[in-house]
Amino acid sequence: MVSILKRSLAVIMLLIIGYWLAQGLSGIPFGQDKMLVGKYYLDNVIRQTGAINAVTAVVVNYRGFDTLGEVTVLFIASTGVGALLWAKRRERTAKTEGSIVLKTGIRLLTPFVILFGAYIFIHGHLTPGGGFPGGATIATAFLLLYMAYTMYEIPRRAFENTEGVAGMSYVIVALIGLAIGGYFLFDWIWQTWHFGVNNVGRILSGGFIPVIYTIIGIKVGTELSGIIDNMLREEVRE
C-alpha cells in the first residue's frame, strides 16, 4: 500500500518533470546550425594549433586549464578510493583461477592491448581518441590480468610514482609556456618554435598536444588501475 502510493507519487512527479524538460527542449531545434564559438574554433584550428582533430584541440589547447582541473578531480577521486578502503593488511581474496583459455589468451593479448592504448593517445591530434580513452584502454589491460590470475598485483609503488611524475610534468609544460609566451598553457612548441608547420596531418605536428596527451594517458591509466587494485583487495584479519 505504502509502496504503491510512493511509487505512483514518484511517477506523477517524474511525468511533470519530463513534460517541463520536453517543453524546454522543443525550443532547441535538433540538427540545425547553432554554432557560435565552435565556428571560430573550426575556422582557426589548423592555423592556431596544428591539430586536425578539432575535439582534441578544444580539450588540450583552447580549454587546457579546464582539462587540468578535470585531471585534478580524477586524482582526488582515486586518492579518495584509496583512503576510504584503507586497512592495515589487505590481500586479494579471489579463489578460482581463470581457465586455461583465459590465462593463455590474456598472456598473449596484454602487450598488444597496452600498445593499442599507446597508439590511441599518441595519435590523438590526428584520429579519434586521445589521452582519456587511451588511458582507459591501458587500465582495461590490467583489469584483464586481475581477472585471469588470482595472485597478480600491480607494482603499486612504481604506479604511484609514475602518476605523480605525470601530474608534475603537465604543470611544468604549462609553466614553460608561461615563461616563454606570457600565459599559462601557451603552446610554445607550435607558436614559438614553429615545429612541424609543413607537416600538418602527420604525427610530428600539433604543437604540445601529443606531449600533453601522452602525459594524460599515462596518468589516467595508472589512476584507473589503482582504483581497480583498491577495490579488489580486502582486509584480512588474523
Next chain:
Amino acid sequence: MNCLVCIEYILIGVMILSAIFAVEWRDLLAAAVGMAAVSLFASILYLMLQAPDVAMTEAAIGAALSGAVFIFAIKRTQRFESEEEERPGWWIRW
C-alpha cells in the same frame, strides 16, 4: 522513412528497455550488466551523432570499467536487493 532512421529508433528503444530492466531487476549483478548495456547502446548512438571520440571513450569506460567496478562492489557487499517490508509511520521517514 529511410532505413537509418529505423535503426536509430530501434537502438533508442532497446536502450530505454535495458535502462528499465537495470532499474527493476532484483539481482544486482544483472542490474550492473544492464547498466553496461545502456552505455554500449549510447556509444553506438554517439557514433551515429558523428562523435567518434566520445563513442570510443564511452565504449572503453562505460561498458567495461564502470560495470567492472560495480561488480567488485557487489562482490564485497551482497548480491540480492532485500525485499522491502512495510512499516507504519512512513510519512515521517519519507
Next chain:
Amino acid sequence: MISAYYFGAISLVLIGLYAVLVKKNVLKMLIGLSIMETGVNLLLVSIGYIYGRSAPILSEGIGPNQAVDPIPQALVLTAIVIGVATTAMALSVAIILYQKYGTLNVEEIRRLRG
C-alpha cells in the same frame, strides 16, 4: 514534437531519477545515478549535431563548413572519465556502510543510526 534523441535522453534521466527516488538499496541508487549521467551526456552531444555534416576531423574533403560542433563533444569526453572515478568513490562509501551496518537498505541504516 521533439526529436527521438531528445526523447531517449529525457527518458534515461527520468528512469535514473525514479531509481534514486523510489529504490532503497544504495547500489541500486548508484546504478540510477550512472544512467542519469549517460542521459545527460547523450543530450549534450545530440544538441551539437547538425544534419548532413561529418565528425570534426578536418581531413581532405571536410572543411570547416562540413563539421559538427566540437565543443559539446569535448565537454562530454572529460565528463565520462570523471564520472567513473566519482562512481568508484561512491561505491567505496557504500562498501564501508555495509561493513559498518551489515545492510545496504537506507531505511535500516537510518534506524540503526538512531
